[in-house]
Amino acid sequence: MDDGAPFSLVLLDHMMPGMDGYEAAKKIRLLAKNEPLVIIILSSAPGLADPRRLKKLGIDRTLIKPLRRATLFEAIRHGLKPPAPSERVPTRPHEMAQARGLRLLLVEDNRVNQKLALRLLEKLGHQVTLAINGQEAIELLQSSAFDLVLMDIQMPVMGGVEATQKIRDAELKTGVHIPIIAMTAHAMMGDAEKYLSAGMDGCVSKPVRVGFLSAEIDRLAKPANAKTLVFS
Amino acid sequence: MSKAIMDLTELLERVENDRELIRDLLLIFKEEFPRHLQALRDAVDSMDGEKVAAEAHTMKGMLSTLSATSAASAAARLEQLGRNRKVCEFQEAYAAFENISKKLLLQLDTCMAEVGG
Incomplete structure (x- = not known):
């Protein structure tokens, strides 16, 4: 990322050795400065992420694994658009x-x-x-x-x-x-x-x-x- | 200045600023901690991996609820060692845990005062 080549979307696994997806997202967001960039986290455990923390880290969306092709396609296609209700990280009803x-x-x-x-x-x-x-x-x-x-x-x-x-x-x-x-x-x-x-x-x-x-x-x-x- | 073991800001945020709840949690912890520490100590001394894991697990649960991440990690390490029956490392890991939890205990009253206890 730091060689200046622009990316418009990053898909990050949540659980990774060394640096997890959240930490990576934070660093990437800093590197991207104000460039438009969509960061999506892939997680196998829904409900683990706190929406406020995600926002703070600059993560646009969480997708639950196993990933369906249609969901991934939709997420990429819509990019910066707000997530559909069924995919949205729960707020608090x-x-x-x-x-x-x-x-x-x-x-x-x-x-x-x-x-x-x-x-x-x-x-x-x-x-x-x-x-x-x-x-x-x-x-x-x-x-x-x-x-x-x-x-x-x-x-x-x-x-x-x-x-x-x-x-x-x-x-x-x-x-x-x-x-x-x-x-x-x-x-x-x-x-x-x-x-x-x-x-x-x-x-x-x-x-x-x-x-x-x-x-x-x-x-x-x-x-x-x-x-x-x-x-x- | 000693580093804060308990992240009160994070805890306040997590419980939506319910100061009364935090106060209750701290009081329960203060009451429960000596008994659990003694049980952990006994388990470590008797080199009982299963008990070490169980007691360390309880500690880990309480500490992570209180946003005392470093202390919770020290307990998690003991839990893992207990599970893997790495008896030779029990004493050292226990000492590290005890050290950090003593610092936490010193911080408790300050936190209690901050939340209006």
Whole structure:
């Protein structure tokens, strides 16, 4: 870039060794000075990026991998135009959540993180019940109906992946499907797929941000389906 | 001047300026920290990789929530060493973690005052 050859668009992978996509974007934006340049980040973990940070780094858009040819083509063709709603990095549809007031089960063992999540969820207008591990979550799901579960991954007694598998097994008898969102610090490539294959429906990275949390809940919650579960 | 271990500005921004929430988070951390540090110390001394990983993971979670990135990284290193059973490196990594978290503890009261505690 520093030999003066102009580029009009840069596609950057998010996770790269040495310098990640965000850091590279920041440097490229500085090098490009005021030249028109579109920077697109390719990420396999939606929901990890904070929109304000992206803006600050001069990133125009995030595309989720695996990339579809049509999406990439559209993104390049439109260049500087604002992204389509379905692709837009979520802002925060607080109003929607406030109107819904969902019954949420928060499964988290760490007290600092419990407090953060509880406060954010309550501010969004939801009713939150806390379970401190997967085992306790399963017990609560048998006695109360919830619209959605927010699940930490690594917990003592029973972790989030095992709890999810047990919940999905129990659901085979009832036909219900409670949305489960993984909350994970493992912002690593491949982890999201691991959670999805364990039966989770979505993923937010920790420390949680209210905008992404809210968007992920709104995307997945279907309140009418809530039922208690029977575990064998 | 010692470098700030906790990025209060980043934390304020992340929780949308909810100072009361930050105050609560700091209070919980202050209350929880000694117990977890002791558990980590015990795990390191007994060379129990699994426990080292679990305790360091808890620390990492709390610290990253508090925007204490360098301390969270030191905990992450211990977690990784624990997972890989690299027992010979436990003590050194623990010392580094303890060192940085002590600096953080010194900073806590200042932060508490800044958020109006």
